[in-house]
Amino acid sequence: MSEISGTTREQALHAWLQHTLQSDRYTLTPVSGDASFRRYFRATLDGTSLIVMDAPPDKEDCAPFVAIARHWRQHGVEVPPLHARDLEQGFLLLGDFGDDLLLQALRDASGQPQVAAANHYYAEAMRALLAIQQLPKDPQYTLPPYDHALLMREMALFRDWLVTQHLQRSLSAEEQALFADCFEALAAVALAQPTVPVHRDYHSRNLMCLSEGRLGILDFQDAVQGPITYDLVSLLRDCYIVWPAAEVYRWVESYRQQALQHGLPLPGQSEFERWFDLMGVQRHLKASGIFARLSIRDGKHGYLASIPDTVNYLRRIMPRYSETQALGQWIEQHMVAPLNLAPELT
DSSP states (O other), X not given: OOOOOOOHHHHHHHHHHHHHHTOSOOEEEEEOOOSSSOEEEEEEETTXXXXXXXXXXXXXXXXXXXXXXXXXXXXXXXXXXXXXXXXXXXXXXXXXXXXXXXXXHTBOTTSOBOHHHHHHHHHHHHXXXXXXXXXXXXXXXXXXXXXXXXXXXXXXXIIIIIIIIISOOOOOHHHHHHHHHHHHHHHHHHHTSOEEEEOSOOSTTSEEEOGGGXXXXXXXXXXXXXXXXXXXXXXXXXXXXXXXXXXXXHHHHHHHXXXXXXXOOOOOHHHHHHHHHHHHHHHHHHHHHHHHXXXXXXXXXXXXXXXXXXXXXXXXXXXXXXXXXXXXXXXXXXXXXXXXXXXXXX
Protein backbone atom coordinates (compact mmCIF):
# COMPACT_ATOMS: atom_id res chain seq x y z
CA MET A 1 0.00 0.00 0.00
CA SER A 2 1.47 3.32 -1.03
CA GLU A 3 2.14 6.26 1.20
CA ILE A 4 -0.20 9.25 1.14
CA SER A 5 -0.22 11.58 4.11
CA GLY A 6 -1.81 10.15 7.20
CA THR A 7 -4.72 12.48 7.75
CA THR A 8 -7.96 11.11 9.12
CA ARG A 9 -9.61 11.40 5.70
CA GLU A 10 -6.83 9.54 3.94
CA GLN A 11 -6.90 6.84 6.59
CA ALA A 12 -10.63 6.50 5.92
CA LEU A 13 -9.94 6.27 2.18
CA HIS A 14 -7.43 3.45 2.71
CA ALA A 15 -9.85 1.61 5.00
CA TRP A 16 -12.60 1.90 2.39
CA LEU A 17 -10.32 0.73 -0.43
CA GLN A 18 -9.07 -2.26 1.56
CA HIS A 19 -12.67 -3.29 2.23
CA THR A 20 -13.80 -2.62 -1.35
CA LEU A 21 -10.84 -4.34 -3.06
CA GLN A 22 -10.62 -7.07 -0.41
CA SER A 23 -6.89 -6.49 -0.31
CA ASP A 24 -4.25 -4.18 1.12
CA ARG A 25 -1.73 -5.00 -1.64
CA TYR A 26 -2.79 -2.17 -3.94
CA THR A 27 -0.63 0.82 -4.76
CA LEU A 28 -2.16 4.28 -4.71
CA THR A 29 -0.66 7.17 -6.64
CA PRO A 30 -2.02 10.69 -7.24
CA VAL A 31 -3.24 11.62 -10.71
CA SER A 32 -4.06 15.07 -12.03
CA GLY A 33 -6.75 16.86 -10.10
CA ASP A 34 -9.23 19.38 -11.43
CA ALA A 35 -10.49 22.83 -10.59
CA SER A 36 -12.72 21.59 -7.76
CA PHE A 37 -12.12 20.18 -4.28
CA ARG A 38 -12.06 16.63 -5.68
CA ARG A 39 -8.84 14.63 -5.75
CA TYR A 40 -8.04 11.59 -7.86
CA PHE A 41 -5.78 8.61 -7.30
CA ARG A 42 -4.88 5.56 -9.39
CA ALA A 43 -5.25 2.31 -7.46
CA THR A 44 -3.31 -0.59 -9.01
CA LEU A 45 -3.82 -4.17 -7.89
CA ASP A 46 -2.59 -7.31 -9.69
CA GLY A 47 -2.01 -5.43 -12.93
CA THR A 48 -5.45 -3.77 -12.96
CA SER A 49 -5.79 -0.03 -12.41
CA LEU A 50 -8.83 1.89 -11.24
CA ILE A 51 -9.44 5.55 -10.44
CA VAL A 52 -10.37 6.62 -6.93
CA MET A 53 -12.28 9.88 -6.53
CA ASP A 54 -12.00 11.58 -3.16
CA ALA A 55 -14.77 14.20 -2.93
CA PRO A 56 -15.16 15.61 0.61
CA PRO A 57 -18.93 15.51 1.22
CA ASP A 58 -18.95 18.91 2.94
CA LYS A 59 -17.63 20.45 -0.29
CA GLU A 60 -18.73 18.14 -3.12
CA ASP A 61 -21.90 16.10 -3.70
CA CYS A 62 -21.20 12.84 -5.51
CA ALA A 63 -24.87 11.99 -6.08
CA PRO A 64 -25.17 13.90 -9.41
CA PHE A 65 -21.98 12.25 -10.69
CA VAL A 66 -23.35 8.80 -9.86
CA ALA A 67 -26.77 9.49 -11.39
CA ILE A 68 -25.40 11.01 -14.60
CA ALA A 69 -22.73 8.32 -15.00
CA ARG A 70 -25.36 5.60 -14.70
CA HIS A 71 -27.80 7.19 -17.14
CA TRP A 72 -25.29 8.32 -19.75
CA ARG A 73 -23.38 5.03 -19.77
CA GLN A 74 -26.66 3.12 -19.99
CA HIS A 75 -27.34 5.02 -23.23
CA GLY A 76 -23.93 4.47 -24.80
CA VAL A 77 -22.07 7.63 -23.75
CA GLU A 78 -18.41 6.81 -23.01
CA VAL A 79 -18.14 7.80 -19.35
CA PRO A 80 -16.16 5.71 -16.83
CA PRO A 81 -17.88 2.69 -15.34
CA LEU A 82 -18.68 3.04 -11.66
CA HIS A 83 -17.40 0.04 -9.67
CA ALA A 84 -18.06 1.12 -6.08
CA ARG A 85 -19.31 4.12 -4.14
CA ASP A 86 -19.67 5.49 -0.65
CA LEU A 87 -21.67 8.71 -0.92
CA GLU A 88 -21.63 9.31 2.83
CA GLN A 89 -17.82 9.49 2.85
CA GLY A 90 -17.46 10.86 -0.70
CA PHE A 91 -15.45 7.99 -2.21
CA LEU A 92 -15.96 6.53 -5.70
CA LEU A 93 -14.10 3.77 -7.55
CA LEU A 94 -14.17 4.25 -11.32
CA GLY A 95 -12.84 2.72 -14.51
CA ASP A 96 -9.48 4.09 -15.61
CA PHE A 97 -9.40 5.96 -18.93
CA GLY A 98 -5.63 6.45 -18.76
CA ASP A 99 -3.61 9.65 -19.07
CA ASP A 100 -3.93 10.54 -22.77
CA LEU A 101 -5.71 13.89 -22.76
CA LEU A 102 -7.24 15.05 -26.02
CA LEU A 103 -5.29 18.29 -25.50
CA GLN A 104 -2.03 16.40 -26.01
CA ALA A 105 -3.28 14.72 -29.20
CA LEU A 106 -4.26 18.09 -30.69
CA ARG A 107 -0.66 19.36 -30.59
CA ASP A 108 2.42 18.32 -32.49
CA ALA A 109 5.79 17.50 -30.92
CA SER A 110 6.64 21.20 -30.61
CA GLY A 111 3.36 21.99 -28.86
CA GLN A 112 1.69 23.69 -31.83
CA PRO A 113 -1.99 23.01 -32.59
CA GLN A 114 -2.41 20.67 -35.54
CA VAL A 115 -5.60 21.01 -37.57
CA ALA A 116 -5.33 17.56 -39.14
CA ALA A 117 -5.53 15.92 -35.72
CA ALA A 118 -8.37 18.23 -34.70
CA ASN A 119 -10.37 17.27 -37.80
CA HIS A 120 -10.28 13.64 -36.70
CA TYR A 121 -10.83 14.08 -32.98
CA TYR A 122 -13.42 16.84 -33.23
CA ALA A 123 -15.49 14.66 -35.56
CA GLU A 124 -15.57 12.01 -32.83
CA ALA A 125 -16.19 14.63 -30.12
CA MET A 126 -19.14 16.06 -32.06
CA ARG A 127 -20.56 12.58 -32.60
CA ALA A 128 -20.43 11.99 -28.84
CA LEU A 129 -21.86 15.45 -28.17
CA LEU A 130 -24.84 14.81 -30.43
CA ALA A 131 -25.46 11.57 -28.54
CA ILE A 132 -25.49 13.48 -25.23
CA GLN A 133 -27.80 16.14 -26.64
CA GLN A 134 -30.32 13.50 -27.70
CA LEU A 135 -30.39 11.54 -24.44
CA PRO A 136 -33.86 10.77 -23.08
CA LYS A 137 -34.83 12.28 -19.76
CA ASP A 138 -33.70 10.27 -16.76
CA PRO A 139 -36.73 9.34 -14.61
CA GLN A 140 -34.46 9.03 -11.57
CA TYR A 141 -32.51 12.31 -11.87
CA THR A 142 -33.54 15.60 -13.44
CA LEU A 143 -30.75 17.79 -14.76
CA PRO A 144 -30.92 21.27 -13.18
CA PRO A 145 -31.90 24.06 -15.56
CA TYR A 146 -29.26 26.39 -16.99
CA ASP A 147 -31.52 29.27 -16.02
CA HIS A 148 -31.18 33.05 -15.89
CA ALA A 149 -29.91 33.05 -12.32
CA LEU A 150 -27.11 30.56 -13.08
CA LEU A 151 -26.06 32.36 -16.26
CA MET A 152 -25.85 35.65 -14.38
CA ARG A 153 -23.93 34.16 -11.43
CA GLU A 154 -21.38 32.75 -13.84
CA MET A 155 -20.80 36.04 -15.66
CA ALA A 156 -20.51 37.85 -12.35
CA LEU A 157 -17.34 35.82 -11.72
CA PHE A 158 -15.60 37.92 -14.37
CA ARG A 159 -16.55 41.18 -12.66
CA ASP A 160 -16.07 40.03 -9.08
CA TRP A 161 -12.92 37.91 -9.31
CA LEU A 162 -10.97 39.04 -12.37
CA VAL A 163 -11.81 42.75 -12.48
CA THR A 164 -12.48 43.65 -8.84
CA GLN A 165 -10.14 41.27 -7.00
CA HIS A 166 -7.38 40.19 -9.39
CA LEU A 167 -6.98 43.57 -11.11
CA GLN A 168 -8.02 45.53 -7.99
CA ARG A 169 -10.38 47.70 -10.06
CA SER A 170 -13.27 49.47 -8.31
CA LEU A 171 -16.29 49.94 -10.55
CA SER A 172 -18.43 53.06 -10.61
CA ALA A 173 -22.22 52.86 -10.67
CA GLU A 174 -22.11 53.58 -14.41
CA GLU A 175 -19.62 50.76 -14.98
CA GLN A 176 -21.70 48.38 -12.86
CA ALA A 177 -24.69 49.18 -15.09
CA LEU A 178 -22.58 48.56 -18.21
CA PHE A 179 -21.69 45.09 -16.96
CA ALA A 180 -25.26 44.33 -15.92
CA ASP A 181 -26.73 45.36 -19.29
CA CYS A 182 -24.28 43.17 -21.20
CA PHE A 183 -24.86 40.20 -18.90
CA GLU A 184 -28.63 40.51 -19.30
CA ALA A 185 -28.36 40.62 -23.08
CA LEU A 186 -26.12 37.54 -23.15
CA ALA A 187 -28.45 35.64 -20.85
CA ALA A 188 -31.38 36.45 -23.15
CA VAL A 189 -29.54 35.03 -26.18
CA ALA A 190 -28.66 31.86 -24.28
CA LEU A 191 -32.20 31.34 -23.01
CA ALA A 192 -33.65 31.78 -26.52
CA GLN A 193 -31.86 28.66 -27.75
CA PRO A 194 -33.27 25.11 -27.75
CA THR A 195 -32.33 23.27 -24.56
CA VAL A 196 -30.48 19.95 -24.41
CA PRO A 197 -28.35 18.11 -21.85
CA VAL A 198 -25.21 20.23 -21.38
CA HIS A 199 -21.96 18.74 -20.02
CA ARG A 200 -20.66 22.26 -19.13
CA ASP A 201 -16.94 21.46 -19.39
CA TYR A 202 -16.75 19.65 -22.72
CA HIS A 203 -13.16 20.48 -23.65
CA SER A 204 -9.77 18.95 -24.36
CA ARG A 205 -8.78 18.41 -20.73
CA ASN A 206 -11.94 16.44 -19.97
CA LEU A 207 -11.87 14.24 -23.08
CA MET A 208 -9.52 11.25 -23.04
CA CYS A 209 -8.10 9.43 -26.05
CA LEU A 210 -9.04 5.75 -25.81
CA SER A 211 -8.42 2.83 -28.15
CA GLU A 212 -9.77 2.76 -31.73
CA GLY A 213 -10.12 6.55 -31.89
CA ARG A 214 -12.79 6.69 -29.20
CA LEU A 215 -13.02 9.52 -26.66
CA GLY A 216 -13.77 9.02 -23.00
CA ILE A 217 -15.71 11.77 -21.22
CA LEU A 218 -14.87 13.01 -17.72
CA ASP A 219 -16.01 15.75 -15.30
CA PHE A 220 -19.70 15.64 -16.21
CA GLN A 221 -21.15 15.96 -12.70
CA ASP A 222 -22.21 19.60 -13.22
CA ALA A 223 -24.37 18.79 -16.26
CA VAL A 224 -27.52 20.85 -16.75
CA GLN A 225 -30.35 21.26 -19.24
CA GLY A 226 -29.37 24.32 -21.24
CA PRO A 227 -28.45 26.10 -24.49
CA ILE A 228 -27.58 23.88 -27.42
CA THR A 229 -24.42 25.81 -28.38
CA TYR A 230 -22.78 25.74 -24.95
CA ASP A 231 -20.81 22.49 -25.21
CA LEU A 232 -19.89 23.21 -28.83
CA VAL A 233 -18.31 26.47 -27.64
CA SER A 234 -16.47 24.61 -24.88
CA LEU A 235 -15.03 22.23 -27.48
CA LEU A 236 -14.17 24.59 -30.33
CA ARG A 237 -13.26 27.72 -28.35
CA ASP A 238 -11.35 25.74 -25.77
CA CYS A 239 -9.63 27.83 -23.08
CA TYR A 240 -6.51 25.68 -23.43
CA ILE A 241 -5.92 25.68 -27.21
CA VAL A 242 -6.63 28.31 -29.87
CA TRP A 243 -7.62 27.61 -33.49
CA PRO A 244 -7.85 29.86 -36.54
CA ALA A 245 -11.31 31.40 -36.86
CA ALA A 246 -11.89 29.88 -40.31
CA GLU A 247 -11.35 26.38 -38.92
CA VAL A 248 -13.64 27.02 -35.95
CA TYR A 249 -16.53 28.17 -38.14
CA ARG A 250 -15.99 25.25 -40.52
CA TRP A 251 -16.36 22.86 -37.58
CA VAL A 252 -19.37 24.81 -36.31
CA GLU A 253 -21.14 24.40 -39.64
CA SER A 254 -20.23 20.71 -39.75
CA TYR A 255 -21.87 20.27 -36.36
CA ARG A 256 -24.95 22.27 -37.43
CA GLN A 257 -25.45 20.11 -40.52
CA GLN A 258 -25.16 16.91 -38.49
CA ALA A 259 -27.50 18.22 -35.81
CA LEU A 260 -30.11 19.08 -38.45
CA GLN A 261 -29.85 15.55 -39.82
CA HIS A 262 -30.60 14.27 -36.32
CA GLY A 263 -33.69 16.47 -36.13
CA LEU A 264 -32.39 19.05 -33.68
CA PRO A 265 -34.16 22.42 -34.12
CA LEU A 266 -31.50 24.83 -35.35
CA PRO A 267 -31.66 28.08 -37.35
CA GLY A 268 -29.69 28.98 -40.47
CA GLN A 269 -25.93 29.27 -40.53
CA SER A 270 -25.70 33.00 -39.79
CA GLU A 271 -28.03 32.95 -36.78
CA PHE A 272 -26.43 29.79 -35.42
CA GLU A 273 -22.99 31.40 -35.61
CA ARG A 274 -24.42 34.38 -33.71
CA TRP A 275 -25.71 32.04 -31.01
CA PHE A 276 -22.32 30.31 -30.90
CA ASP A 277 -20.34 33.55 -30.67
CA LEU A 278 -22.47 35.12 -27.94
CA MET A 279 -22.63 31.88 -25.97
CA GLY A 280 -18.85 31.92 -26.22
CA VAL A 281 -18.72 35.39 -24.70
CA GLN A 282 -20.81 34.19 -21.77
CA ARG A 283 -18.58 31.17 -21.26
CA HIS A 284 -15.31 33.08 -21.50
CA LEU A 285 -16.49 35.74 -19.08
CA LYS A 286 -17.19 32.91 -16.66
CA ALA A 287 -13.96 31.02 -17.37
CA SER A 288 -11.65 34.00 -16.95
CA GLY A 289 -13.34 34.81 -13.65
CA ILE A 290 -12.96 31.21 -12.49
CA PHE A 291 -9.25 31.22 -13.37
CA ALA A 292 -8.77 34.31 -11.19
CA ARG A 293 -10.79 32.75 -8.37
CA LEU A 294 -8.77 29.54 -8.51
CA SER A 295 -5.62 31.59 -7.96
CA ILE A 296 -6.94 33.96 -5.28
CA ARG A 297 -9.17 31.60 -3.28
CA ASP A 298 -7.62 28.19 -3.87
CA GLY A 299 -3.94 28.95 -4.49
CA LYS A 300 -4.04 27.26 -7.91
CA HIS A 301 -1.95 29.91 -9.64
CA GLY A 302 -1.26 27.87 -12.78
CA TYR A 303 -4.71 28.78 -14.10
CA LEU A 304 -3.64 32.42 -14.45
CA ALA A 305 -1.74 31.41 -17.60
CA SER A 306 -5.07 30.69 -19.33
CA ILE A 307 -6.52 34.16 -18.73
CA PRO A 308 -4.84 35.93 -21.69
CA ASP A 309 -6.23 33.54 -24.34
CA THR A 310 -9.65 33.61 -22.68
CA VAL A 311 -9.84 37.41 -22.55
CA ASN A 312 -8.53 37.61 -26.11
CA TYR A 313 -11.48 35.48 -27.21
CA LEU A 314 -13.69 38.21 -25.73
CA ARG A 315 -11.72 40.94 -27.51
CA ARG A 316 -12.19 39.21 -30.86
CA ILE A 317 -15.93 38.56 -30.58
CA MET A 318 -17.43 41.37 -28.51
CA PRO A 319 -16.89 44.18 -31.08
CA ARG A 320 -18.99 42.25 -33.64
CA TYR A 321 -22.31 42.36 -31.79
CA SER A 322 -24.44 45.22 -30.49
CA GLU A 323 -25.11 43.35 -27.24
CA THR A 324 -21.42 43.25 -26.33
CA GLN A 325 -19.74 46.20 -28.04
CA ALA A 326 -19.85 48.59 -25.08
CA LEU A 327 -18.37 46.15 -22.58
CA GLY A 328 -15.86 45.08 -25.22
CA GLN A 329 -14.67 48.68 -25.48
CA TRP A 330 -14.37 48.87 -21.70
CA ILE A 331 -12.21 45.72 -21.69
CA GLU A 332 -9.92 47.27 -24.32
CA GLN A 333 -9.57 50.46 -22.33
CA HIS A 334 -9.16 49.02 -18.84
CA MET A 335 -7.91 45.42 -19.01
CA VAL A 336 -5.48 45.03 -21.92
CA ALA A 337 -2.55 46.81 -20.27
CA PRO A 338 -3.05 45.44 -16.71
CA LEU A 339 -3.20 41.87 -18.09
CA ASN A 340 -0.14 42.50 -20.32
CA LEU A 341 -2.11 41.60 -23.43
CA ALA A 342 -0.92 42.58 -26.91
CA PRO A 343 -2.47 45.95 -27.85
CA GLU A 344 -3.41 44.61 -31.29
CA LEU A 345 -4.91 41.17 -31.81
CA THR A 346 -3.27 39.03 -34.48
